[in-house]
Amino acid sequence: MAAKIDLRRFPGFLGITLICLVVLYAPLIIVAVYSFNDSTSITNWGGATLNWYVDVFTGPESPKFQQAALNSLIIAVCAAGAATCIATAAAVAMTRAGRFRGKTLSFALINLPLMVPEVVTAVASLVFFSAIGFTNGLFTILIAHTVFCIPFAYLPISARMQSISDVYEQAAMDLYATPREAFTKVLLPLMMPGILSGSLLAFIISLDDFLITNFVKGAGVETLPTAIFGAVKQGIKPNIMAISTLMLGVSIVFVTLSWLVGRVGQNKQK
Amino acid sequence: MASPEIAVSIDQVVKRYGGFTALHGVSIDIREREFFTLLGPSGCGKTTLLRAIAGFEDVNEGRLLLKGVDITNLPPHKRPVNTVFQQYALFPHMTVFENVMFGLLRKNWIQSEAQRRVQDVLEMVQLSDFASRKPAQLSGGQQQRVALARALAPRPQVLLLDEPLSALDLKLRQAVRSELKALQRETGIAFIFVTHDQEEALTMSDRVCVMSNGRVQQIGSPKDVYEAPVNRFVADFVGETNLLEVTVNKIKDGLASVALPGGNAFECPAAAVVDPGVGHLSVRPERIKVTADGQGDLDAVVTGHTYLGTDIQLLVRLADDEVMSVRLQNSQTTEIPEQGAAVGLVLEAGAARLLAD
Ligand SMILES: Nc1ncnc2c1ncn2[C@@H]1O[C@H](COP(=O)(O)OP(=O)(O)O)[C@@H](O)[C@H]1O
Ligand SMILES: [Mg+2]
Numbered sequence: 001m002a003a004k005i006d007l008r009r010f011p012g013f014l015g016i017t018l019i020c021l022v023v024l025y026a027p028l029i030i031v032a033v034y035s036f037n038d039s040t041s042i043t044n045w046g047g048a049t050l051n052w053y054v055d056v057f058t059g060p061e062s063p064k065f066q067q068a069a070l071n072s073l074i075i076a077v078c079a080a081g082a083a084t085c086i087a088t089a090a091a092v093a094m095t096r097a098g099r100f101r102g103k104t105l106s107f108a109l110i111n112l113p114l115m116v117p118e119v120v121t122a123v124a125s126l127v128f129f130s131a132i133g134f135t136n137g138l139f140t141i142l143i144a145h146t147v148f149c150i151p152f153a154y155l156p157i158s159a160r161m162q163s164i165s166d167v168y169e170q171a172a173m174d175l176y177a178t179p180r181e182a183f184t185k186v187l188l189p190l191m192m193p194g195i196l197s198g199s200l201l202a203f204i205i206s207l208d209d210f211l212i213t214n215f216v217k218g219a220g221v222e223t224l225p226t227a228i229f230g231a232v233k234q235g236i237k238p239n240i241m242a243i244s245t246l247m248l249g250v251s252i253v254f255v256t257l258s259w260l261v262g263r264v265g266q267n268k269q270k
Numbered sequence: 271m272a273s274p275e276i277a278v279s280i281d282q283v284v285k286r287y288g289g290f291t292a293l294h295g296v297s298i299d300i301r302e303r304e305f306f307t308l309l310g311p312s313g314c315g316k317t318t319l320l321r322a323i324a325g326f327e328d329v330n331e332g333r334l335l336l337k338g339v340d341i342t343n344l345p346p347h348k349r350p351v352n353t354v355f356q357q358y359a360l361f362p363h364m365t366v367f368e369n370v371m372f373g374l375l376r377k378n379w380i381q382s383e384a385q386r387r388v389q390d391v392l393e394m395v396q397l398s399d400f401a402s403r404k405p406a407q408l409s410g411g412q413q414q415r416v417a418l419a420r421a422l423a424p425r426p427q428v429l430l431l432d433e434p435l436s437a438l439d440l441k442l443r444q445a446v447r448s449e450l451k452a453l454q455r456e457t458g459i460a461f462i463f464v465t466h467d468q469e470e471a472l473t474m475s476d477r478v479c480v481m482s483n484g485r486v487q488q489i490g491s492p493k494d495v496y497e498a499p500v501n502r503f504v505a506d507f508v509g510e511t512n513l514l515e516v517t518v519n520k521i522k523d524g525l526a527s528v529a530l531p532g533g534n535a536f537e538c539p540a541a542a543v544v545d546p547g548v549g550h551l552s553v554r555p556e557r558i559k560v561t562a563d564g565q566g567d568l569d570a571v572v573t574g575h576t577y578l579g580t581d582i583q584l585l586v587r588l589a590d591d592e593v594m595s596v597r598l599q600n601s602q603t604t605e606i607p608e609q610g611a612a613v614g615l616v617l618e619a620g621a622a623r624l625l626a627d
């Protein structure tokens with residue numbers, strides 16, 4: 001097609017692309033590289049070593065980080081699970097209930113957390129929990145995480161749901177399945193790739209969250225991001241870089257999985 | 271109570287979508303063991319009627335009886351009818367075997383009996399070797415047979431089929447027609463078959479219901495609707511026809527005396543409800559004989575012809591400029607008149623019929 005715009009011919013395209021890539025990825029690469037640096041300095045290269053990784057698991061600070069990692073894991077699993085259930089129900093309702101009053105409003109409400117500045121949500125959560133007299137701790141973090149994970153779980157699930165024709169549920173009911181059986185035996189399995197993808201995404205979003213967590217966590221309760229932040233305030237040591245690199249690895253794995261699962265499902269269903 | 275000979279009784283069913291009425295008081299009785307076809311152009315309400323029988327559409331007025339039992343308000347899963355969907359709707363995450371088994375398990379069949387039944391129906395549609403495949407690994411024709419097996423397995427009282435052949439290519443479609451018909455005889459279940467293809471309807475059905483704009487136009491055997499259409503719509507939709515405007519002089523005992531274009535008097539059967547005045551004559555193109563100019567009921571000039579394989583279609587123009595189509599069988603002795611030749615057209619017995627508008 002002649003009318004197609006070839007971006008690559010735009011003046012400065014290459015330069016801008018390179019700048020973007022450097023700004024985005026150079027810090028990550030530096031952190032990853034220096035996590036293998038055999039020196040306590042974070043600017044001078046002193047040869048390669050795995051000591052900092054050993055330090056993460058056995059060093060003097062390791063119990064603190066392990067507890068934080070465990071908290072992060074518990075919260076991420078529970079929040080992702082709860083958010084996925086709610087998002088699944090919402091996606092089914094939004095695509096199967098036909099047109100109902102307030103449908104646009106519901107859609108906006110589900111996705112609002114994506115638009116609201118995170119710090120506002122954080123402050124609001126804090127005010128809310130203290131207003132209803134909740135003691136800040138693991139539980140408040142869990143609730144806050146569940147809420148902001150819902151839209152992230154919702155997006156892949158509802159995308160999946162939109163591609164599932166309602167004729168499958170009708171076929172199920174035609175074959176004597178009750179509405180409930182049509183849901184559990186037909187619709188749910190067909191939605192599963194979307195649900196998995198959504199839950200992985202919610203998991204990683206919860207695992208990575210710092211801002212909201214920092215507001216609603218109780219004294220002495222740390223997740224991995226808040227623990228790292230706390231440690232950094234006392235000066236950046238290479239073991240922080242090792243932890244960060246590990247988290248980066250976990251994130252990449254989960255995001256990739258989420259994407260793959262969503263894609264496999266799409267190929268299977270025609 | 272409806273008579274026990276009736277499998278499905280559709281009684282004055284009205285279906286509205288907002289301000290639009292998709293079914294205007296449709297009444298049809300479908301008999302036991304018959305191959306019944308709903309025929310009509312796209313959008314005439316065939317699918318809506320089928321979905322109302324299956325329970326996917328609530329009707330606004332009227333009743334639906336299944337073997338005399340009122341099912342109007344039953345949810346789909348409580349109606350002992352099964353559907354072959356237009357796009358088959360096979361469960362993509364289940365094997366062929368599991369798909370066919372699905373309905374039996376929902377009806378709480380005993381495992382061993384259900385398994386035997388699945389094997390039987392798969393054999394019936396010649397798919398025993400494909401039991402462990404997923405639907406995506408099958409051809410269109412095979413998927414269609416799985417859909418059929420799945421719907422037949424729970425022994426429904428009536429089978430509903432919504433244009434099940436439309437996704438198949440022409441060759442396969444013709445083969446499946448006779449298979450489907452044989453299957454219907456074998457199972458003895460009433461089939462309600464939806465199609466917009468008049469040839470499909472004529473070749474397969476015991477009875478055909480011609481629909482248009484949410485109304486029943488005519489119900490009858492394929493021969494009835496083809497040879498004795500009740501109105502212009504049916505004559506035009508079922509098969510090919512020429513509609514001539516004629517002056518109706520007299521109608522008596524279902525026989526009409528009309529004046530053909532060109533002035534010749536002609537007698538032919540009339541559909542029940544025609545008034546004298548100007549009427550329409552349906553003339554089937556294959557029932558017209560070409561003869562010498564001045565010898566036939568109509569005089570015409572040949573304007574061209576089209577080669578159709580088994581037939582040759584001749585286009586002629588009448589004195590009043592109406593264009594008619596004539597079908598000549600393509601045999602070695604067929605003489606095709608030259609373009610521009612003046613010919614006479616003889617309307618054979620049964621070729622013409624006076625219709626209501
Ligand atoms: N859910 C619906 N909402 C509004 N109109 C509908 C709906 N379903 C069908 N219709 C209308 O009803 C008419 C009959 O449709 P349908 O039964 O699908 O026709 P057919 O199967 O004969 O092609 C069409 O004009 C269609 O637009
Ligand atoms: Mg249809």
